[in-house]
Amino acid sequence: MNQDSVVYLNGVFKPLSEAKISVLDRGFIFGDGVYEVVPVYCRRPFRMVQHLKRLENSLAAVGIPNPKSAAEWKTLFMEMVRQAPYEQQAVYLQITRGVAPRDHGFPHGVTPTVFMMVNPLKTPTPEQIEQGVACVSAEDFRWHRCDIKSISLLGNVLLRQVSVEAEATETVLFRDGFLTEASSSNILAVKKGVILAPPRDHLILPGISCEAVLEFASMLGIPVETRPVPREEVLTADELWLTSSGKEVLAVTMLDGKPVGDGSPGPVFKKMWAYFQTQK
Numbered sequence: 156m157n158q159d160s161v162v163y164l165n166g167v168f169k170p171l172s173e174a175k176i177s178v179l180d181r182g183f184i185f186g187d188g189v190y191e192v193v194p195v196y197c198r199r200p201f202r203m204v205q206h207l208k209r210l211e212n213s214l215a216a217v218g219i220p221n222p223k224s225a226a227e228w229k230t231l232f233m234e235m236v237r238q239a240p241y242e243q244q245a246v247y248l249q250i251t252r253g254v255a256p257r258d259h260g261f262p263h264g265v266t267p268t269v270f271m272m273v274n275p276l277k278t279p280t281p282e283q284i285e286q287g288v289a290c291v292s293a294e295d296f297r298w299h300r301c302d303i304k305s306i307s308l309l310g311n312v313l314l315r316q317v318s319v320e321a322e323a324t325e326t327v328l329f330r331d332g333f334l335t336e337a338s339s340s341n342i343l344a345v346k347k348g349v350i351l352a353p354p355r356d357h358l359i360l361p362g363i364s365c366e367a368v369l370e371f372a373s374m375l376g377i378p379v380e381t382r383p384v385p386r387e388e389v390l391t392a393d394e395l396w397l398t399s400s401g402k403e404v405l406a407v408t409m410l411d412g413k414p415v416g417d418g419s420p421g422p423v424f425k426k427m428w429a430y431f432q433t434q435k
């Protein structure tokens with residue numbers, strides 16, 4: 156993405172260099188907004204309906220009126236996809252509560268700010284797919300509404316930095332001894348051929364890729380147990396996977412410097428990865 160790339164801001168398509176908002180925007184002042192990232196393969200959005208539903212849920216949870224109908228969002232998405240110069244895209248959409256004098260309470264009569272941009276979609280490298288990736292773990296100190304796809308991402312940013320500094324791909328999070336997710340991915344464990352999935356409650360983002368993977372599991376006949384997963388079970392898992400719009404499904408083969416399973420992507424991962432490729 157460069158300065159001439161077309162972005163969408165409040166009803167107008169314009170070059171990135173000309174897209175400006177007020178410093179009083181509540182997204183800037185309070186992180187008061189929500190977002191979505193939709194992966195696009197060969198100019199076809201992956202699971203757009205589910206992304207729009209999650210957007211609606213996030214908006215409702217924070218009390219920002221949805222500025223567009225699902226049909227209007229789809230039209231806008233497809234226009235962004237059409238204008239972008241890449242085939243594989245990550246469409247970013249952000250809505251903030253709008254511009255108002257700084258005061259914590261919701262302002263009256265403001266119009267939400269709507270911003271969209273398209274970046275090239277970065278998926279795992281062939282080496283990452285074949286060898287898996289290393290992760291580190293940390294205590295999940297974020298708030299208790301991680302189910303909202305909020306732009307207030309300071310907790311996630313600080314937790315991701317832990318793995319950046321360890322030269323690892325992700326930070327796997329535990330809250331009170333139980334697996335939640337990673338700093339910008341969901342996480343699934345595999346033990347004796349069964350996928351163990353942390354409950355989709357307020358402590359994790361309901362990932363669209365994770366939902367897809369669990370659906371694919373049922374098609375492939377792989378059993379899934381959705382329940383709290385204690386740290387000990389993660390440390391002795393046969394396989395550990397990250398899922399996200401950018402990572403699709405990716406094997407974690409080292410955690411905190413120790414091998415996961417035999418230290419290479421496992422057979423269940425290989426089956427799932429291959430199936431995912433046919434569905435995107």
Ligand SMILES: Cc1ncc(COP(=O)(O)O)c(C=O)c1O
Pocket residue numbers: 192311336337338339340341359360361362363364365398399400401
């Ligand atoms: C904290 C967190 N969990 C999970 C995910 C994965 O969600 P999705 O599969 O919808 O990309 C993300 C994606 O950005 C995330 O930020």
